[in-house]
Amino acid sequence: MTMTPQIEAFVYHFGEMGSRWGFNRTVGQMYALIVLSEHPLCANDLSEALNISRGNVSMGLKELQSWRLLQEKRVPGDRKEYFTAAGSIWDMAIRVLEERRRREVEPTLSVLRDTLLVAPANEQEVYAQEKMQEIHDLLELCSGWADELLTMPPQKLKTLMRLGSGMGKVLEFTDKLTLRGPEN
Amino acid sequence: MTMTPQIEAFVYHFGEMGSRWGFNRTVGQMYALIVLSEHPLCANDLSEALNISRGNVSMGLKELQSWRLLQEKRVPGDRKEYFTAAGSIWDMAIRVLEERRRREVEPTLSVLRDTLLVAPANEQEVYAQEKMQEIHDLLELCSGWADELLTMPPQKLKTLMRLGSGMGKVLEFTDKLTLRGPEN
DNA sequence: CTAAGCTTTCAATAATTTCTGAAAATACAG
DNA sequence: CTGTATTTTCAGAAATTATTGAAAGCTTAG
Numbered sequence: 253m254t255m256t257p258q259i260e261a262f263v264y265h266f267g268e269m270g271s272r273w274g275f276n277r278t279v280g281q282m283y284a285l286i287v288l289s290e291h292p293l294c295a296n297d298l299s300e301a302l303n304i305s306r307g308n309v310s311m312g313l314k315e316l317q318s319w320r321l322l323q324e325k326r327v328p329g330d331r332k333e334y335f336t337a338a339g340s341i342w343d344m345a346i347r348v349l350e351e352r353r354r355r356e357v358e359p360t361l362s363v364l365r366d367t368l369l370v371a372p373a374n375e376q377e378v379y380a381q382e383k384m385q386e387i388h389d390l391l392e393l394c395s396g397w398a399d400e401l402l403t404m405p406p407q408k409l410k411t412l413m414r415l416g417s418g419m420g421k422v423l424e425f426t427d428k429l430t431l432r433g434p435e436n
Numbered sequence: 437m438t439m440t441p442q443i444e445a446f447v448y449h450f451g452e453m454g455s456r457w458g459f460n461r462t463v464g465q466m467y468a469l470i471v472l473s474e475h476p477l478c479a480n481d482l483s484e485a486l487n488i489s490r491g492n493v494s495m496g497l498k499e500l501q502s503w504r505l506l507q508e509k510r511v512p513g514d515r516k517e518y519f520t521a522a523g524s525i526w527d528m529a530i531r532v533l534e535e536r537r538r539r540e541v542e543p544t545l546s547v548l549r550d551t552l553l554v555a556p557a558n559e560q561e562v563y564a565q566e567k568m569q570e571i572h573d574l575l576e577l578c579s580g581w582a583d584e585l586l587t588m589p590p591q592k593l594k595t596l597m598r599l600g601s602g603m604g605k606v607l608e609f610t611d612k613l614t615l616r617g618p619e620n
Numbered sequence: 621c622t623a624a625g626c627t628t629t630c631a632a633t634a635a636t637t638t639c640t641g642a643a644a645a646t647a648c649a650g
Numbered sequence: 651c652t653g654t655a656t657t658t659t660c661a662g663a664a665a666t667t668a669t670t671g672a673a674a675g676c677t678t679a680g
Binding site: 488489492495515 | 637638639640641642647648649
Binding site for chain 2: 256258259261262265266269272274287288289290340341342345352355356359360363364367370372373374376377379380381383384386387390393394396397400404408410412413414416417419420422
């Protein structure tokens with residue numbers, strides 16, 4: 253397992269970005285390499301290609317699996333476990349978003365809900381609760397919308413995204429509908 | 437400056453989540469406290485309330501300003517600088533998203549564009565480039581869509597988000613339109 | 621059952637990030 | 651200007667996070 257300079261460039265870049273996506277450098281590198289490899293890779297391949305210890309690879313694989321990003325492959329007569337990326341690039345994006353919502357947004361919503369149940373004890377808390385309510389409502393709105401989008405068939409979602417500025421027009425139309433709808 | 441237990445709970449929680457949003461614990465705490473405070477806070481208020489050094493506060497404020505999240509207030513006859521949150525909660529969300537796209541997605545797109553300009557040198561790179569092209573296209577689609585959404589008047593965006601499952605129906609309608617449109 | 625081939629675990633260590641506090645720089649009232 | 655209040659900077663310390671590697675734990679072919 254050796255990486256070509258091109259592949260190496262992307263793998264290292266993705267490693268740097270990794271922390272932004274919720275995992276650390278080596279986990280990012282591992283995933284990038286797996287995604288770019290046509291054939292399944294085993295732990296040793298990763299360890300050698302990325303120059304990281306076998307133990308680190310093991311932990312990284314566990315992490316990637318907790319994100320449901322890997323597909324395990326077994327080769328008959330070979331005891332090693334091999335891995336490829338689970339699903340398409342689109343699937344990967346959806347899984348990362350789902351998982352991040354679960355890990356980042358839900359806990360915050362939970363804290364906010366708890367806090368908002370308690371009556372404000374003074375002037376200061378009245379204001380703070382107003383703000384927390386706003387944050388709560390915004391997060392809940394976004395979270396619900398994300399749900400909606402993520403469960404949509406990918407093809408439909410792509411259509412929606414490609415609508416571009418057309419979306420404004422569509423909205424003017426639906427605006428009129430929802431004003432007469434059950435909510436509002 | 438003392439925090440009530442309620443406010444403290446949220447401030448600390450937001451500190452923990454902070455790293456997910458692109459800044460560190462104390463910067464997250466500082467921002468949460470500023471958002472929840474009705475009155476402008478100065479560096480000393482933050483330093484005392486959060487038990488962090490004056491120097492740390494100074495760096496944190498600089499960081500928050502680079503995200504365009506603070507509004508500076510000056511009190512006549514007082515040399516200190518005071519800060520409040522810039523804009524509404526909604527504005528804050530939009531700024532964080534804008535900034536994150538700039539800091540996280542753009543660099544990746546740039547690396548991908550560069551890499552995709554070079555002809556694949558072998559079998560392995562042919563496959564890798566296919567995948568990188570897919571990633572590039574997805575990122576660009578999302579990035580362009582985010583642009584669209586973020587420049588939309590907030591009221592319109594809220595309407596769109598509240599559409600919920602109605603969006604599927606709207607899409608079936610627009611599907612027919614775009615099939616006849618200039619693209620596709 | 622046994623032993624070889626892999627994987628996992630985890631204490632120790634390394635690397636990175638964050639934080640402090642004192643000194644330097646800046647801003648401003650008088 | 652001057653003197654003081656305030657902010658910024660940054661080298662070193664502390665805290666956190668990531669990584670290693672050796673030992674223990676599985677798994678499976680024979």
